[in-house]
Amino acid sequence: MAANVRPRRSVLYMPGSNARALEKAKSIPADALILDLEDAVSPDAKAQAREQVCKAIADGGYGKREMIIRINGLDTPWGADDMDAVAKAGPDAILVPKINDAATVEKLVEAMDEAGAPAATALWCMMETPIGILNAKEIAAASNRVAVWVMGTNDIAKDTGAQHTADRLPMITSLGLCMLAARAYGIQILDGVYNDIKDEEGFRAICRQGLELGFDGKTLIHPSQVGPCNEVFSPTxxxxxxxxxxxxxxxxxxxxxxxxxxxxxxxxxxxxxxxxxxxxxxxxxxxxxxxx
Structure with missing residues (x-):
């Protein structure tokens, strides 16, 4: 990429358990794809999804898109197996949910090393809990392997009682604290998802707000959101x-x-x-x- 710059305007979640979706993702013009083993996959499909996403990384065909796999937390029944398999698959990054403190980051980096993750595989962190956001500075400073933070706005709303409003004023403090910590330590940061896939006008407005707040791009839940997101986050x-x-x-x-x-x-x-x-x-x- 030019001058070592990597576009992350649109970062689309794809369910790891859906083989057809993983194949379709090859033709979607998102800057990056998150092959998901966590929220998008039911407990009885975790093992199959893990196998499918690792095979998808090995088979390739996604062009220059950045490929990320979101694993389950290490404190879940699937986390250790996810880390072992995904680290060996060698995606561009491993995304981990609910990062609460610097010790968690250090433990994850150690687990990546022990599982044989390539040096080029970055750690991405979901910032989505009140304690994690309060510890944002320490988390940002914990490891140079951390490249990107992803805001988990649905979990922030759930845990704080904040409502999803057009201006997002109820969660602006959470967004701002993470933005400051990320920038202080050279970490890129992505805005959270927009839930109403039929509301294109509202989605564009939230994208513009994210751009104005300083986000590098936005995580998405549907291919229809990719085009408008790319447009808003591209220089005119x-x-x-x-x-x-x-x-x-x-x-x-x-x-x-x-x-x-x-x-x-x-x-x-x-x-x-x-x-x-x-x-x-x-x-x-x-x-x-x-x-x-």
Whole structure:
């Protein structure tokens, strides 16, 4: 990917027990797929789902999409077997639910190493419990193997009593605390799911809010949500044209030894150049992903 940037605009959950869904996922234009062994799989189908998702990773065919497997927690009857099998399968990342503290992260990293997970396999964390959110800073600092946090907004609502509202004001504190901790430690962070798959207008509004709050993308529960999500979380043409002018204007000013840089009537500082370069790199990475 361009400049080591990895698009995670749309990250779609796929039930690990549904072989047809796993095959269909190969043609869905999501940036990343989460093959789920947890919530989407009934207890009597856990073993079969585990076998299917590991085979799907081994067989490939998903292009350059990032492939993640969500396992059951290590404190469940299926967690240890999930970790052992999934680590050996070597997906891009292993997603674990209900991360409550730094000790849990350390235990998971140790389990990944013992099970033989490749060094390139990252650990993703579900941030979805009140105690986990209160411990966000310690969790973020626990291991360099943690690459991404996923907000579990349904569980946050359940455990706090917060309601799902259009502006999400009842859970804005939870979202904000996790955002701050993730950014402080260089972790990417994904917004939670939107439950009403028929409400495209509401979904777009929540995507825009997630973008404005600083999320890198959003987790999804239905393929119909992928297109609108990609659109909202992609840089616009106007933004890219502005970014290109900022980078070019700054470089020209440096060559000429100018101390003050203005582009489109605005004073440009290093932080603006950094943001512009990041936006251009993301656009290039999206093109590469779409072309694969």
């Amino acid at each position: 043409e106007a933004q890219l044209e502005s970014a290109a002018r900022i980078v070019a204007g700054f470089e020209e000013a440096q060559r000429e030894g100018k101390g003050v840089v203005t582009v489109d009537g605005r004073m440009i500082e290093n932080l603006h150049v950094e943001q512009a370069k990041k936006r251009l790199a993301m656009a290039e990475a999206i093109k590469e992903l779409q072309a694969a």
